[in-house]
Amino acid sequence: MAKRKRLTPANPMFLEPAPETKSAVAAPLRAPIADVAREASATAAAEEMAQSMAQARAQGRMVIAVPLAQIRRDHLTRDRVTVDEDDMAPLIESLRARGQQTPVDLVDLWPNKDGPRYGLISGWRRCLALERLHAETGEAQFAEVLALLRRPQDSAQAYVAMIEENEIRAGLSYYERARIVLRAVEAGAFADASAALRGLFASASRAKRSKIGSFTTIVGALDGALQFPRALGERQGLALAQALEGDSDLAAKLVATLRREAPETAEAELALLRSMLQPAKPDRPKSRPVSVQVVRRSNREVSLIGEAVDEAFLKDLEAWIAKRRV
Structure with missing residues (x-):
């Protein structure tokens, strides 16, 4: 007769769920090289854009806003002697109504630690008009001027630029x-x-x-x-x-x-x-008035009497009569 095995109570440790096994191959991850390439591309694009903007700024192809206080308006000796108020009035009203349509030309004076950062090449009247508008209204929009940065090779080229603008805009x-x-x-x-x-x-x-x-x-x-x-x-x-x-x-x-x-x-x-x-008129010596009296005796006879009847007078008279006969 076979022996029966005694059954023992179950071990509670065996009743707990088996620990989760994490596979070494989980959800597919993006390849690190793709992230690096994407980041490198974005960085290169940002650097290229920054470089392009810097070049555009330096080459005078980008309009920037510059506070009027940072502009040295006497950087060049101005070609305008006086301000024509009749010309300034329409300019001021145009800036008030439509804003600044044309930028001024500036040169970067850096490093200029003692004074304004920029020197004015052309656009003096626009700066003056904006200054007056800011003083009148107090509006911040008139405290800045739109400008292009120029890089004249020398001061001669800067003077030429100033002359050319004023010759075109107002002779x-x-x-x-x-x-x-x-x-x-x-x-x-x-x-x-x-x-x-x-x-x-x-x-x-x-x-x-x-x-x-x-x-x-x-x-x-x-x-x-x-x-x-x-x-x-x-x-x-x-x-x-x-x-x-x-x-x-x-x-x-x-x-x-x-x-x-x-x-x-x-x-x-x-x-x-x-x-x-006017040349001064020379003083003519005052001469004593002389007179000639004409006495007409008949239709064919005339007598001349007076102090002026002298030899020179008679010669002139004979010459005149000779011309009349021709």
Whole structure:
């Protein structure tokens, strides 16, 4: 007879669920090389964009907003002598209504620790108009100017850029053109006035450059003494230049007279210049009046009586009668 096995109670440890086995091959993961490639591509794209923006900024192809306080407006000697308020009023109203449509040209002065960061090349009137609007309204939009950064190779190129813009937008007077010629020479941008004329006004005709050169004589002699130099027209300016070149003492006389008289209008100043350029009339010696009395005796006989009837008078009379007979 077979033996029966005794059954023992179940071991509670065997009743617990089996521990979860984690396979070494879980859900498929993205390959690390793909992540690296994607990140490298994104980084390269960002760097390329940053480099492109930096190049566009440096090359003057990107418009930037610059606070007016960071702009040195006298970086170049300005070609404008005075501000024409009749021209400024429409510009201010246009900026007020439509905002700034055309950027100004700036040059980066970095590292310039003592003063504004940027120097103004062209756009002086727009900066002035925005400054006035900001002072009037207090609006932040008028405290900045839209600008392009330029990189002129030298100061001569910067002066040319300023001249070209003003010649296109609003013609300069001959006096203003001549003045910037001399100031550019003083700044060392050109060796002499002839080089400045050729460089600044290369597109002008030789005759026009010659006239501007004549006006440099006026600027050199009377700059600061003339209160209304823009009113000096071409014809009167050339006459004044010729007079100054022909009389070495005339400049001092004109300066003294202009300061003494201090004309308040352009018309008064021009009239004063004309009066000083007119040659003085020579004093003619006063001669004793002489008379000739004509006595008609008949239709065929006339007598001439008086102190003027002398030998010279009779010869002149005979010559006149001879001409009448021909």
